[in-house]
Amino acid sequence: MENLQALLQGFVVLFTFENIGATVLGAVLGLIVGAMPGIGSLAGVALLLPLTYKFNPTTAIIMLGALYYANMYGGAFSAILLNIPGDGPAVVTLLDGYPMATKKGRPGQALLTSNIASFIGGAVGILILTFMGPLLADIGLKFGPAEMAVLLLLTMTSIGWLMGENPVKGLILTMAGIMLASMGMDTLSGSPRYDFGNMYLLGGIPFTAFVIGTVGFSQVIRLMEERAIKSEAITDKLTLRGSMVTWHDFTRMFMPSVRAGVIGTFVGVLPGAGATSASFIGYAAQKPFKNEEPLGTGAIEGLAACESANNAAAAGAFAPLLALGIPGSGTGAVLLGGLMMWGLNPGPLLFQNEPEFAWGLIASLFLANIITLVISWGVIPFLIKILSVPTKLLIPIVTVVCFVGSYSTDNSMYAVLVMVISGVVGYILQKANYSTAPLLLSFVLAPLLESNMRKAFIISQGKLDIFFSSGIATTFSVLLILFLLFPLVRWILIKARLLKVKSKKIS
Amino acid sequence: MKKHVLIATFVLLIALAAPLFAQAGAEVSSTGFVPSKEIEWIVTSSPGGGSDIFTRKISDIMVRENLVSGQTFLVNNKTDGGGEVGRLTVSRVAAGKLADHTLLTFNSGDHGPMLKNTDNRIENFTPLAVMAVDKQLLYIGEYAKYKTFAEVIDAVKAGKNVVIAGSKGDDILTYEHLVAELGFTQNQISFITNDATSAAITSVLGGHVDIVMSKPAAADQYVAAGKLTPILALSNSRFTGNLASAPTLSEVGPYKNVENPIWRGVVGPKAMSAEAAKYWSDALKAVSDSTAWATEYIDKYKLVSEFRDYVAAKAYMEQFQVEYLKSIGKTK
Numbered sequence: 001m002e003n004l005q006a007l008l009q010g011f012v013v014l015f016t017f018e019n020i021g022a023t024v025l026g027a028v029l030g031l032i033v034g035a036m037p038g039i040g041s042l043a044g045v046a047l048l049l050p051l052t053y054k055f056n057p058t059t060a061i062i063m064l065g066a067l068y069y070a071n072m073y074g075g076a077f078s079a080i081l082l083n084i085p086g087d088g089p090a091v092v093t094l095l096d097g098y099p100m101a102t103k104k105g106r107p108g109q110a111l112l113t114s115n116i117a118s119f120i121g122g123a124v125g126i127l128i129l130t131f132m133g134p135l136l137a138d139i140g141l142k143f144g145p146a147e148m149a150v151l152l153l154l155t156m157t158s159i160g161w162l163m164g165e166n167p168v169k170g171l172i173l174t175m176a177g178i179m180l181a182s183m184g185m186d187t188l189s190g191s192p193r194y195d196f197g198n199m200y201l202l203g204g205i206p207f208t209a210f211v212i213g214t215v216g217f218s219q220v221i222r223l224m225e226e227r228a229i230k231s232e233a234i235t236d237k238l239t240l241r242g243s244m245v246t247w248h249d250f251t252r253m254f255m256p257s258v259r260a261g262v263i264g265t266f267v268g269v270l271p272g273a274g275a276t277s278a279s280f281i282g283y284a285a286q287k288p289f290k291n292e293e294p295l296g297t298g299a300i301e302g303l304a305a306c307e308s309a310n311n312a313a314a315a316g317a318f319a320p321l322l323a324l325g326i327p328g329s330g331t332g333a334v335l336l337g338g339l340m341m342w343g344l345n346p347g348p349l350l351f352q353n354e355p356e357f358a359w360g361l362i363a364s365l366f367l368a369n370i371i372t373l374v375i376s377w378g379v380i381p382f383l384i385k386i387l388s389v390p391t392k393l394l395i396p397i398v399t400v401v402c403f404v405g406s407y408s409t410d411n412s413m414y415a416v417l418v419m420v421i422s423g424v425v426g427y428i429l430q431k432a433n434y435s436t437a438p439l440l441l442s443f444v445l446a447p448l449l450e451s452n453m454r455k456a457f458i459i460s461q462g463k464l465d466i467f468f469s470s471g472i473a474t475t476f477s478v479l480l481i482l483f484l485l486f487p488l489v490r491w492i493l494i495k496a497r498l499l500k501v502k503s504k505k506i507s
Numbered sequence: 508m509k510k511h512v513l514i515a516t517f518v519l520l521i522a523l524a525a526p527l528f529a530q531a532g533a534e535v536s537s538t539g540f541v542p543s544k545e546i547e548w549i550v551t552s553s554p555g556g557g558s559d560i561f562t563r564k565i566s567d568i569m570v571r572e573n574l575v576s577g578q579t580f581l582v583n584n585k586t587d588g589g590g591e592v593g594r595l596t597v598s599r600v601a602a603g604k605l606a607d608h609t610l611l612t613f614n615s616g617d618h619g620p621m622l623k624n625t626d627n628r629i630e631n632f633t634p635l636a637v638m639a640v641d642k643q644l645l646y647i648g649e650y651a652k653y654k655t656f657a658e659v660i661d662a663v664k665a666g667k668n669v670v671i672a673g674s675k676g677d678d679i680l681t682y683e684h685l686v687a688e689l690g691f692t693q694n695q696i697s698f699i700t701n702d703a704t705s706a707a708i709t710s711v712l713g714g715h716v717d718i719v720m721s722k723p724a725a726a727d728q729y730v731a732a733g734k735l736t737p738i739l740a741l742s743n744s745r746f747t748g749n750l751a752s753a754p755t756l757s758e759v760g761p762y763k764n765v766e767n768p769i770w771r772g773v774v775g776p777k778a779m780s781a782e783a784a785k786y787w788s789d790a791l792k793a794v795s796d797s798t799a800w801a802t803e804y805i806d807k808y809k810l811v812s813e814f815r816d817y818v819a820a821k822a823y824m825e826q827f828q829v830e831y832l833k834s835i836g837k838t839k
Contacts (some may be wrong), residue, residue, distance in 0.1 A: 049581070144715025185589040185624075187675075188700050188778035194625055199625065271709050304819070325728060326709050336554045348732035412596075455699050459670050459716065 005132055009074030013058060014367060022059045023364050026066030027372045031379075033067070034074020034087060036405065044071060045334045058360045064338060065318070065361050066368035068331055068334070069122065072275060072311045074375050076114040080303075081107060081386050082398055084405075085217030088276035089310035091211055093285045096306075099298035101292065107384045109245050114307045115376050117257040121308025122369045124261030125268065125315030128360055135350065137323035140269035145455035146466045148270065149478040152449040157483045158284030159438045167500055170438045173429070177442030180205050181450075188454050200414045209406035209415035210422050210443065214436050217402045217423025220395055222430065227391050229420070240325025253304035256286050264309030268316025271326065275310040275317070276444055296437075315365060322358050324348055367473035398432050540607060540782035542578040548610045549583050549597055551590025551617055556674060556703035557641065557722040559584065561771055562612045564804045565638070565794050572797060573612040574790045580836050586702055589675060590617060591625050597837050598631035600776035602806075607783035610635070611737065613774045615827065616676025622831050629824045632774040636791040637815040637823055641722045641769045641807060643681055644746065644755060645671065645739040646730070650714035656759050659718070663695050672699045672707035673720035681741055681767040688765050690757065697716055711735070722769070724808035748811050770813070772820055788817035 012018065033044035045064050072089065079090035080097035097114060101107035128136065143151070145356035159174055183194040184204025195202040245253075260282035267278035286305035287295060295302040320326040321336060325348065344354055351358050389397070406419035426436055460466035468474045533535055547550070548566060552558040559582075566580035585593030588625040611632070621627050627693075645656065653659045659669055671682060682698045689696070699716060701707040704725040711719040712734060723746065729735040730749055737753035740746050743764045745755060756762045773791060775784060794800050795814040805812045832838070 141713035143710065144710060144713050146715070184587070185591065187589065187702060199591065199595050199627075202625070203587040271706070324709075324712070326705065326712075334554065348728065348734055455710075458699050460698050461668050461697075462696070 003133075006355060006359045007130055007363060009355070010259050010363030011366075013123075013356050013360035014062065014363045015202045018059050019062050019360070019364070020367070022055070022063035023367050024371055026042040026063040027070040027368050027375060030067035031072025031372065031376055034071035035077045036074075036401075040196075045331050048211070049334060049338050052338065052342075057339070057344055060342060061335070061340065061357065061361050062364040064335055065364055065485070066371075068335070068386065069311070069314055069365055069368045070372040072122075072307075072314050073115060073372050075310075076118070076307055077111065077383055080110045080114060081383060082401075083217065083219050084398065084401065085211055087308070088207065088274075088444065089279040089313075091128070091276070092306040092307040092310075093303065094215065094295050095283070095437060096299050096302035099296075100300070100303060101298075103124065104298045108380055109249060109300075110298075110303060110381045111383060112245050112377070113249065113253055113303050115373055115380075116250070117253055117260075117304035118311040119369060119373045120254070120257035120304075121261035121264055122311040122365075124258060124314055125265040125309075125312035126362065126365045127267045128262070128312075129315050129319055129365075130350070133319050133362075134323040136265075136269050136319040137326075138343070139266070140271060140320050140326075140474060141324070142470070143270050144470075145452040145459065146469060147472045147476065148452040149449060149456050149472055150278075150467055150480060151270075151281075152445055152452065154476055154480045154483065155281050155284055156247050156442065156445055157480065158280070158287065159441050163471050166433070169432075169434045173436065173439040177439040178446040180210075181443045181446035187451055188458075189221070200412075204403040205443075206406075206415045206418055207444070209419040211440060212406050213419035213422030214426035214440065216405075217419055218396065218426030218430060218436075220398050220402065220459040221393050221423060221427040223398075244413055247452045249300055252300045256289065256301045257308040258304040259289075260286065260309040264312030265316035267309070268313030268506055269319050274332075275313040277448065278313030278316075279306045279310040280441060280444065282312075318361070322350055322361070326348065347361075360468050364492070396428060411435040519673075519676055527609055540780065540786045542575045542608060542786075544608055545579050545581050545612060546575065546608045547581045547583055547605075549585050549593050550612045550675070551593040553586055553703035553705060556705055557724045558612050558614060558617075558771070559703070560724045560808070561638070561804070563612075564762045565773070565791070566802075567798050568794045568803075569790060571799065574793055581830050589620060589624070591621060591627070595625070595627055597774075597776050598627055600778055602778035602780070606771070606776045606778040607780055608815055609776050609779070610774075610787065611774050612771075613642075613824075614677070614771045615769045616674075616678070616680075618824065618827060619680065619831055620676050622828060622837070629774075631826050632638065633779040633817070634820040634824050635773045635775055635784060635787045635817050636795075637813060638685075638772050638791065638795060639810040640813050641724075641771055641808075641810050642766060643673075643678065643720050643741045643768040643769075644726070644737045644750060645787055646711070646719050646721060646726055646735040647717070647739050648711040648714060648719070648735060649733075651736075652717060654738075656754070656756075660689065660760060662687075669696050669718065670699060670716045671718045671720055672701060672716040673712050674704045674707060675700050675702070677767065677769045678704075678720050681765065682784055684767055684828070685741065685756075688762050700701055708735070708774050714776060720737055722808070727808060735810065748809065750809060760799045765835050768811075770823070771810075772815075772824065774824075784817050787835065788820075792816060 026127040029048065030044065040043045044067055048064060048067060052063060071087070075085065075087040075090040076093045076097065079085045079094040080101050083094055083098040085094055093114065097110050100110040159170070185202055186193050192202050225231060263285050264282050267281050268275065272495045281307040283302060286301055291299050293299040317332045321332045325336065344350065344357065402419060402423070403416055406415045407413070429436060456466050467477045548562055550562045552560050562582055566582060570579065585596070587593065593611065594617065597609060600606045600609050611679065613632070618629070621838045625774065641780050647653065653662060663669055673679070675683060679700060681712045686693055686696050700709070704721045707719045708726065708729060710716045726735050730737065737750045739759065740750070740755045742755060743766050745751055746753065755764045773787070775787065792814060795812065801812070804810065
């Protein structure tokens, strides 16, 4: 009840001309920034931060909060329409979003599904944040290196079913992803790895450029090869009404969205995890549930789960940030920097000392969620026109997007080089029937897994029992073992049943 | 029809946002170098850590005391490659407007690893100032197994293993000094390197690690809220204020005090013009002389103020480089 009152107070703070203006502006900018590949929420917030120095802190954080939040909507657009992820979390979106938009010919529905799922996930996340904010932050703290390591291992088991029909190829790419991710400075010992004396390699492979190349640029090359073949251009008039989801679609996406929303919120709270991991975990968690189509072939459930999870994570990330002054992600870190710049002391005392600020921010997330849904719904008819652009025009446009996107991540030609090389390699891999999903998944998760696992082993002096040292760690470890043994157990059960049937027949 | 709605929405948006930008405006001075665009200030640690607080405090004071003619700072936390990428980027900025508007936070904890792991040297930068000297303490969290440092020493002697979490760079060096002075091995007391002190504090708050090493600034909030308690001052004398309860090592047992002073400074790209270097050195001097700096930074976070201008800072950093390279057995 107390929280509800505080939240109402937050709405009172929010409903001034400037603050609502800031929310709308933040939401619009967030959508734009999110839709542009390469410029994720991190860059968006960092770019806008200096602009806000002259605002009062509450207005400033409201704007940045809305921007961060709307970003998660925008990132999905290019993933669904062009197969180029706008940001990290969208890597998962394209697994189902792109097939749904192209192979199934339902681009409008795919975009709308992603919007509605984002809205549901965000709403779940913000509600949890409102009622359990500080408690949530404490739960996040319970996740030490050991707990994080097992959770990440559990997530990585989902690589197993992303591999497609050839497990050997999948394993090779998983290993390659882990090796690529280990390039650069070893953060624990400070020693360089695979840097070959090159300063840039010391910084490792930049994630965004790598992803844009492997998924997006490789596709440009494929398009160039296939341009002679006349593509079945979508000639139907794409309207707002034509892109409505059916009631059946909605029932398919609702439960996955709610579930992934809860999961995503908790992942967002975990130290160092963030929206990308949340997306993967939410998607992986959808697998055991009933899906009308297999995930990865354009299933609404899969698209809804990952989109919902990443928006929920964006909300969840505010819990440790506000309650403890701990950034849960890179973007959270920049926001934290902003707090200090405005003269606020983020940390355990923020909710007590600056309730107006903290609750104003939470209230603005509610508003931003609604505004972003409305705006992004409105732009769908314009966005899906991209699909009717002829291939000969699409190739140069997407090429430019790939170059600009990789360059703008950290303003370096090195990133562009990485993008081009990984594009060529990605193209060759696809030609040889390798699915690149395991490569991307292991590349994203390996650095987190490595640092947490090594920290856990330092704490335990190399003993494995640390993975059973707490309730959380034990639960995840047991789950992990069950997951790994599941195929074997199923095989034994089937054999046993066959034997029974046989013996019955004989008797 | 739809287009009109769109245009109307857009106009409304701009109208709503306009008051937000109303306060911008700059003053212009006519002599020598004056900042004429926003200043990019690179920090090679994550937000919330000591270097970050240092940077934001200086830029904040510069804006408040009107030392940058109305321009703003864009603080950029570039932590890739243990900070080496950020340092390399700054060292390579080409001469011109950008070089005169780029700053880099640079302390002994940055300088050491740079010399150890790369070929980048202080000659590739323009030293601007040394501002202060910082020291560390060890803290425990609420769930700590050991309540004092004497208990920690007894536990290690009894065969237990203790883990200290800290940041990179100078924290590792201080840890190595501490373990050597105590006569233990690095397996008995091990160290977990984090990207910034804030991450190390997280692991102690969750009870996953016994002890955290931090400079007073990054731990300040948590000490005030009762979440962290200082148990050992890594200094030749005790700290003051709410850190006064922590003894030095010689008070705990028959050991010498461990102190590894960290200097905190600011540098620019090598290509920075001489006028700009003079300008920034003077501006940093003005910050160092301000009462805001004394009360909001030096006293609050218990540092020792020690200003060196761009000429003195250059000599100081070069001296550090020569000694450090010698200590790790590198010739240049």
